[in-house]
Amino acid sequence: MGRIPPISRSAVAGAKNATVRECRSISMPTPASPLHASPNPDRTIMPFVVTDSCIQCKYTDCVEVCPMDCFRQGPNFLVIVPDNCIDCSMCVPECPVGAIYNETDLPPEQRHFIEINARLAAHPDWQPITRSQAPLPDHESWREVANKLEFLKLA
Numbered sequence: 001m002g003r004i005p006p007i008s009r010s011a012v013a014g015a016k017n018a019t020v021r022e023c024r025s026i027s028m029p030t031p032a033s034p035l036h037a038s039p040n041p042d043r044t045i046m047p048f049v050v051t052d053s054c055i056q057c058k059y060t061d062c063v064e065v066c067p068m069d070c071f072r073q074g075p076n077f078l079v080i081v082p083d084n085c086i087d088c089s090m091c092v093p094e095c096p097v098g099a100i101y102n103e104t105d106l107p108p109e110q111r112h113f114i115e116i117n118a119r120l121a122a123h124p125d126w127q128p129i130t131r132s133q134a135p136l137p138d139h140e141s142w143r144e145v146a147n148k149l150e151f152l153k154l155a
């Protein structure tokens, strides 16, 4: 897999009311090879995608059920490694805030998270998470907040 280009402004244009200064500034090094030891090397789209509701909450219930250890975590968000996901959908009902969608079911205003998941899954600082951990301290106050992309932290 080649170098992933920076997230474009158009890729995040669907994020209503969200400023994207942090995501626009993503500049990815060449992905580390372990993230690309893929059981599905020919996959070209995301199967399942973590979306806006996860930002600032990170409940992590989802990671316990994933048979492929697909999840990677940043400071306040989780993503799914697209090449590893086998479309089992087991993670979807585990998320208490409904943040995980099949790519084909994504609401139009959440489609920019396809690229965000793919890019952050290849970020060298976003490491695998396979065991549930405590949610972020202010998760209750963020739980019902929409359009949190501007708060996404990369490192």
Ligand code: SF4
Pocket (backbone or CB within 6 Å): 050, 053, 054, 055, 057, 058, 059, 060, 061, 062, 063, 078, 094, 095, 096, 097, 098, 099, 100
């Ligand atoms: S369960 Fe949902 S909110 Fe929690 S980490 Fe997974 S995707 Fe994010």
Ligand code: SF4
Pocket (backbone or CB within 6 Å): 047, 048, 065, 066, 067, 068, 069, 070, 071, 080, 084, 085, 086, 087, 088, 089, 090, 091, 092
């Ligand atoms: S759909 Fe299955 S394989 Fe894909 S991230 Fe969810 S639990 Fe893991």
